[in-house]
Amino acid sequence: MLEVVRIPVLNDNYVWLLHDDASGQTVVVDPAVAEPVLEAAAARGWTIDQIWNTHWHGDHVGGNAAIKAATGCIITGPAAEAGKIGTLDRTVGEGDHVRIGDHVATVMAVPAHTAGHVAYHLAGDHIIFIGDTLFAMGCGRLFEGTAAQMFANMARLAALPDDTIVYCAHEYTLSNGRFALGIEPDNVALAQRVAAVEAARARGEATVPTSIGQERATNIFMRATDVTQLAARRAAKDAA
Numbered sequence: 001m002l003e004v005v006r007i008p009v010l011n012d013n014y015v016w017l018l019h020d021d022a023s024g025q026t027v028v029v030d031p032a033v034a035e036p037v038l039e040a041a042a043a044r045g046w047t048i049d050q051i052w053n054t055h056w057h058g059d060h061v062g063g064n065a066a067i068k069a070a071t072g073c074i075i076t077g078p079a080a081e082a083g084k085i086g087t088l089d090r091t092v093g094e095g096d097h098v099r100i101g102d103h104v105a106t107v108m109a110v111p112a113h114t115a116g117h118v119a120y121h122l123a124g125d126h127i128i129f130i131g132d133t134l135f136a137m138g139c140g141r142l143f144e145g146t147a148a149q150m151f152a153n154m155a156r157l158a159a160l161p162d163d164t165i166v167y168c169a170h171e172y173t174l175s176n177g178r179f180a181l182g183i184e185p186d187n188v189a190l191a192q193r194v195a196a197v198e199a200a201r202a203r204g205e206a207t208v209p210t211s212i213g214q215e216r217a218t219n220i221f222m223r224a225t226d227v228t229q230l231a232a233r234r235a236a237k238d239a240a
């Protein structure tokens with residue numbers, strides 16, 4: 001069994017610690033910073049063996065060098081962004097595999113937020129680390145890619161099993177949900193989810209991870225019927 005630990009850092013980032021009991025291996029996904037991540041691992045008696053980066057933004061790779069200095073871990077990230085990240089030991093792209101113990105993650109190229117953005121999909125474990133591509137009731141901003149690319153990403157992600165647990169990198173859920181309700185005011189599942197998220201946030205609770213099934217029901221970007229509609233929704237959210 002894999003264990004996943006959520007580490008809240010900076011304003012709204014989540015760093016994910018992935019641990020495999022059988023092999024004793026530990027992976028960090030998108031360490032924005034080093035210290036809280038090293039502390040979270042040490043508190044559990046875990047040593048960080050690997051870092052997996054989804055994209056080059058500083059709030060996803062900022063802890064790379066210090067974690068490597070402290071642990072000697074191997075850092076994997078997107079080949080297309082190796083020059084921007086600078087600390088990668090191993091580069092990956094679509095269809096490549098990375099491992100934690102006997103558990104295999106398949107790399108998916110999901111460009112749009114950044115040009116080389118990747119996701120790590122552990123199909124056997126029903127887990128995906130998606131970075132800033134898919135959020136709970138939202139999607140990443142289109143900084144380096146197109147709405148057509150994001151639409152294709154959403155279609156690929158929607159095709160994963162509903163029970164796939166989605167580990168995204170930010171707590172943007174409430175803002176996303178309120179915006180989505182304006183687009184789909186008659187979506188009962190969406191209204192119920194937003195109400196639950198309002199309550200959870202009022203209690204100071206995290207609302208991530210999410211699941212593919214929940215997103216298929218409530219994510220207006222995944223539910224967009226064509227590229228034009230996704231583009232219009234993304235532009236409206238950017239301006240909100």
Ligand code: ZN
Binds near residue numbers: 057113132
């Ligand atoms: Zn980002």
Ligand code: FE
Binds near residue numbers: 057170
């Ligand atoms: Fe980010």
